[in-house]
Amino acid sequence: MIKDETLSLSPTATGFAAKIVVAALRNRGIDPTPLLERVGLSEQELNRGQDRISAPAQARFLELAAKTVRDPLLGFHLAQKVNPREAGVLFYVASSAKDLGEAMALFARYCRIINEAYRVHLNRGGNGLDFDFHIVGLPGRQAAQNAEFTITTVLKAMRQVTGRNVCPTTMTLAHSRNSYSTEVERFCGCLIEFDASSNRLVFSHESAATPLITRDKHLLDVLQPMCEEAAKRRETAPESLRAFVETEAQRLLPHGGVRRQDIAKNLAMSTRTLARKLANEGTSFEEVVDELRRSLALQYIETPGVSVSQIAWLLGYEGSRSFNHAFRRWTGGSPSAARAERQLPTPA
DSSP, X not given: OOOGGGGGXXXXXXXXXXXXXXHHHHHTTOOOHHHHHHTTOOHHHHHSTTOOEEHHHHHHHHHHHHHXXXXXXXXXXXXXXXXXXXXXXHHHHHHTSSBHHHHHHHHHHHGGGTBTTEEEEEEEETTEEEEEEEETTSOGGGSHXXXXXXXXXXXXXXXXXXXXXXXXXXXEOSSOOSSSHHHHHHHHTSOOBOSOSSEXXXXXXXXXXXXXXXXXXXXXXXXXXXXXXXXXXXXXXTTSHHHHHHHHHHHHGGGTOOOHHHHXXXXXXXXHHHHHHHHHTTOOHHHHHHHHHXXXXXXXXXXXXXXXXXXXXXTTOSSHHHHHHHHHHHHSSOHHHHHHHTTOOOOO
C-alpha cells in the first residue's frame, strides 16, 4: 500500500536543514526516527550524500521537531549555529561575487539547487534591494521553521562574506508569531511584520553595494557553469505562468490527474485565459503537464524503494500500463530497462 507521504517526493531538497535538525535532536538525547517516519523520511536517505528528499516533508519535519523539543524558534536557533559553508556549492558561488547585491542575485538564481520549493524574486527599487522569498507547496504556518532557518542562515552568510553586521531595513514573514519575536528582531536588526503575504527582506542600496571579503572571480568563473547546469535540471523561470501551472499540477497529479479547469480555477483565471497566456510563453497546458510528468518520472525512476506502480499513481495514471506507454514515448524504453541501465534495484 502506498503511504500518503509518497506524495511529497516532489519538489525535492538536499536535506541540509533536516540533517542539522537530526543532529540537534540526537544531541538532546532524542531519537529522530519516529519524527522522520511520520513525514515519510529516514535517516538513511539523509546520510546518502547524493540522494534528495521531499522538500515539503523536510518542512514538516522541522515543525514536528520544534514541537517535540518545545522550542518555537528551533529553526532560528539552529541557523544561528550553522556554518553556511555546509550548504555546499551555492554558498561558494555566492560568496565569490564582487558585492552583496551580486551575491544575492546568484543565490536567487541558483537556490533551487538546494531546495526546489524555494522561489526567490529579487528587485531593485527606490527603497533598495527587495529580496522576496517564498516556499511553494505548504501554507506559511506549516513552513515557519523552514522559513526562519533559511532566512537566518542567509543573513548569517551575508555577514560572514562581508565582515559586516548587515541588516535589512524592512522585513516581513508569512507565518504568524504571537510571541518570541523580540529575539528574532534583535538578530535581524529590524522590526518584523508577521502574518504577511510573503517572506520579504529589503536592503538599502548601500548594503547591496557592500564588497565581499571573500570575492574570488576565478572561483566564480569555475563554479557558475556548474550551477547553470544544475539549475537547468531543477528550475523553470519562477516568474512564468508555466512555473505556477507546474506547482499546481505537482500537487494534483497523485489525486487522479490534472484537469485544466482545476488549474485555471486555482490560478484565478478562466481556461481560455490560461491557454492564451501559456501560448504567449510558447507552450500549452498539455505540453506543460506532459513535460512535468516526464521530468518527474525520470526523477522517481532513480528513487530507490518506489515501484513502477507507485510512480504511475504519483503521476496520475490509472495503471502501470498507461505509464509504461508514456515512458516509452518519452525515452524509447521501459521503466524497468531504465532502472537496469542505471543499476538501480527494482522494488516489488
